[in-house]
Amino acid sequence: MPSPTGCSRILQIHPTRRCNLKCLHCYSLSGPREREEVAASVLLAALTDAGQAGYGVASFSGGEPLLYKQLPALLHHAHDCGMITTVTTNGMLLDERKLETLQGAADLIAISLDGKPKSHNIMRASKQAFAGMLARLEGLRASEIPFGFIFTLTQYNLDELDWVASFALEQGARLLQIHPLEEVGRARAKLLFRKSSDFSTRRRERFLKEKYSPQRGIRSTCSRGFWKSKSRCWPTETKRW
Numbered sequence: 292m293p294s295p296t297g298c299s300r301i302l303q304i305h306p307t308r309r310c311n312l313k314c315l316h317c318y319s320l321s322g323p324r325e326r327e328e329v330a331a332s333v334l335l336a337a338l339t340d341a342g343q344a345g346y347g348v349a350s351f352s353g354g355e356p357l358l359y360k361q362l363p364a365l366l367h368h369a370h371d372c373g374m375i376t377t378v379t380t381n382g383m384l385l386d387e388r389k390l391e392t393l394q395g396a397a398d399l400i401a402i403s404l405d406g407k408p409k410s411h412n413i414m415r416a417s418k419q420a421f422a423g424m425l426a427r428l429e430g431l432r433a434s435e436i437p438f439g440f441i442f443t444l445t446q447y448n449l450d451e452l453d454w455v456a457s458f459a460l461e462q463g464a465r466l467l468q469i470h471p472l473e474e475v476g477r478a479r480a481k482l483l484f485r486k487s488s489d490f491s492t493r494r495r496e497r498f499l500k501e502k503y504s505p506q507r508g509i510r511s512t513c514s515r516g517f518w519k520s521k522s523r524c525w526p527t528e529t530k531r532w
């Protein structure tokens with residue numbers, strides 16, 4: 292039977308809760324003051340086990356994974372274990388030095404994006420978040436590491452999906468993933484999510500289907516399905532709503 296993530300089994304790794312931002316919707320309550328990390332030895336062993344168990348993708352996020360010193364070593368080890376690697380980042384720290392360490396190690400960089408600059412900055416609780424991320428995209432393109440965007444849909448940015456899709460295309464993204472809001476962590480506390488919320492998961496899905504499917508033929512894809520197989524095609528299996 293195919294796995295929920297398509298052909299590939301994906302190991303999700305959150306090596307640290309340290310982050311340069313403190314976003315309102317952060318499900319892991321990450322932030323600049325957090326110091327909690329998983330030891331690299333534990334993660335190296337987990338990658339070895341996952342590779343032997345047939346996992347095809349190692350996906351790193353956080354916290355901000357670029358703040359985890361041993362990230363390049365983990366990425367290379369994942370390759371040695373036969374796995375494809377992805378790194379999800381807010382993009383602000385992707386300077387030339389970081390990109391050099393990721394070349395040949397990260398197969399995909401996924402940058403989180405929450406809408407137009409104003410919406411992005413509000414959700415990221417930083418006036419510099421959008422400009423800081425945008426400033427890194429030229430270097431990222433020059434590095435030739437494939438990249439895309441992950442858009443977390445909330446009640447505050449649901450009208451900005453068209454803009455986000457256009458922005459992603461203009462920037463040369465190879466992926467735009469629409470991610471549902473995880474109703475835990477800071478999202479629950481800051482975005483006032485309740486079971487009685489008027490923006491439930493079902494309502495979000497109905498909204499997307501009604502607003503976008505007829506014109507654009509948008510189809511839902513598995514949220515973690517970046518890769519179809521080691522032949523490096525994407526996205527993975529698709530389903531109609």
Ligand code: SF4
Nearest residue numbers: 310312314317354381
């Ligand atoms: S959502 Fe991502 S960028 Fe924002 S605080 Fe959490 S880990 Fe950091």
